Amino acid sequence: MNYLRMFALSLFAFAIAPVLGSEELGPIKVYILAGQSNMEGKAKVSLLDYQIEQPATRELFQHWRRDGKWLERDDVRIKFFDRAGPLTVGYGSPKCIGPELEFGTVVGNHFSEPVLLIKTAWGGRSLYRDFRSPSAGLPTDEVLQKILAQQQKKTPAATLAEIKISFGNSYRAMLAEVKQTLADLPAHFPADAKQGYEVAGFIWFQGWNDMINAEYTAEYSTNLQHFIRDVRKDLNVPQLPFVIGQMGVDGVNPSVGVQKFKAAQAKVLDSPEFKSNAALVKTDVYWDQDAAAVFKKGWKEHVAEWNKVGSDFPFHYLGSPKTMLGIGHAFGEAALQLRESANK
Template identity: 60%
Template sequence: MPRFFAVLALLAAPAAARAQEPPVLVFLLAGQSNMEGHAKVSVMDFQAAQPATRDLWAPFRHGSAWAERDDVLVKFLMRKGKLTAGYGAPKCIGPELGFGQVLGDRYPQPVLLIKAAWGGKSLYRDFRPPSAGMPPREALDKMLADLKKRKADATEADVTAPFGASYRAMLDEYRSTVKDVAAHFPQLAGKKTELAGFIWFQGWNDMISAEATAEYATNLGHLIRDVRKDLGAPKLPVVVGEMGVDGDKANDGVKRFKAAQQAGIAKDEFRGNAVLVKTDAHWDAEADAIYRRGWRENLEAWNRVGSDYPYHYLGSPRTMLGIGRALGEAAVALRERK
C-alpha cells in the first residue's frame, strides 16, 4: 500500500508543479501604423555594423544575424514566433522589439506580445469603444452626404459600419490567440496566461481631424474602461504612447492633440493604473536633419538613419527602439505598483 501512494505522489507532482508556475504574461499592443512599425530592418543591418551604433543593437544580435528570444513570443495578426527583428510592417520593426526586451529581461516567466494594429485607423471611428456611442446626428448626416457624392446609393449603414470595427477586431485577436495559445505556440501548452497590460500607441488620424481631436480625451477614457470591462481585467495596467511626431519642433496641431491625450489620462480614476509616455524624447535628430535637407538629395546618408516620412517617425529604428523601451519600462512600473 505505501508503494501505491508513493506512485500516486509521483504522478501528481508534475501537475502540482505546473499549478505553481507563474503565468505567461500577455501584453496587448494596439494602435495604428506606428504600433505596426515602419522602421526598416535594412537600416538596422547597417547600424549594427558601424562602430558608432553597433553597441545599440548588440543585445539583439547573434553573431552576424538577428537573434530570437526564447522567452518572448509575438503574434502580429498572421505572423507569429520568437521575438526578433521584423515584427513590424513587412521588413520593419515597431515598438515591440524594445518593449519585449524590457519585459523579457525583467520577468523570469514567458512573455507573449499580441499586436493588433492597422494603419490609418482612428479612435473616433475605427477603434471607437462601445461606451462612446455614435457621433452626433449632424455628424453622421454630414458623413452620409459626403459618401453619397462618391456612391449615390450609400445608406446610413454604410456610414455606421466602420465605427468600432477595429475595436472589435482587436478584442477578437486577443481572445482567439489566448484561447488557442498552445496551437500558436506549442511551448506554452499547459501554461496559464495572465493579461498583464494594454499598450496603446495611436493618434495620427485623430490629430488631423478637428472633430476627432475634440473628442479624443473622452474617447480615450471610454477605451480604457471598455477594454478593462470587455477583457475582464478591471485593474489592467494601461500605457499610452503620447504623440511624438517632429520631436520638440511639433506644430500647433500636434500640440493640441498632445493636450487631448494628457487630458484623457489625467482623470482621477486612472491615477496609478494608467500612464502617458512621452515619445518625442526619442525623435531621431540625425534623421530629422537629413530629412529636412532633402532625403532624396542625400539618399546615401538617409539610408543609414531613416526609411519613412515624419508621420512614421522617419522610419528610424533608433526611435522605434527607444519608444518600445520607454513603453516597456512604464508597463513594468505600473505592474509592480499594482
C-alpha cells in the first residue's frame, strides 16, 4: 500500500487551512470516537518517534512535525476522559496514538470551523453486554441466571439486579461523557463556544470481545443496529452519520472466526435505513505486513528489528503507527463522504 500517496494531501491541506474570524464560522463540528482498545489506540509514541526519522516512513508523519517537535492543532481539540487539549500525539492509551490523530487531520483540514473530538473508549468491552443500548433489551432470563451463577462463583453475594444493571454500563458512561463535554464547551473553545456545536458524526471501532464469543457474534448485527438507533435518539440527531470500523486483525486473509465477525458487522448496512447514513470502513487493508512478518517469526528473538516496526500484539494491530494513521484517515474520509451525501 502506498501510504505516502495517502497522506500527501494531508501535509498540503494542513499548511493552507483557512483562518477566519469566529463571526464568519458556523457551529463547532463535534465527532464522537467510541469503542474499545483499538479506538483507544495502542501504537507507542516511542515507535512513532523512531519512524519519523526514517527515510522509508518519515513522509507519513511529517505533516505533524515541525522543527523537531510534534505539532498541536488549536483548531482541532480532543477530550479523552481526564485528558483534553489541542490535538497532538499521545491521545491514545498512555504514551500511544490511535485513529484520532489522522482522523483529526482529515476533518480539521476540511472544515473552516473548529473541530472537537470526544473519545470514549475502554479496553475489553463488548457490545453484547457493556455497550448494549436500551432498545436491545436484556438477554433472556435463562441467560441472566447463567451469568449470575458464574458471577456467584467469584462473588457469592452477587445479585440478579447487579447483573442486569451491568448491561449497558459503557453505553450510559459514553453518553454521560459526551453530554458533559458538550455542556463544558467553553472550557475547550473559550473564544468560539458562542458559535454553538453540531454533532457531525460518530465513529465506532469495536469488536474483539464480541468476536471471541460465538453467542455475542450471532447477535452483533442486531445489537449494532439498536446501538445506532439509540445513539441517534439519545443525542437527538436522527440522521447522525455513523462510521463502522470493520475488524481488520490479521489483514485480508484472517481466520474463519474473524471472517464471520466481519460479515456480521457488514450485515448492519443491509438494512435500508442505514444505507445512506452509515458506512463500513475496511481496516484490514491497513494491516502492517512488515510488523506482522517480524511478529510471526518471533518478536522476542528479534527485538531490535521488532522495535522498528511494532509495539503491541496482533489484537492491537501490532501497535503500528502506520496502521493507526491509515485507519484514522479512512475514518475521516468516510465521515466526510457521508456528510456530502446527506447534503446533496
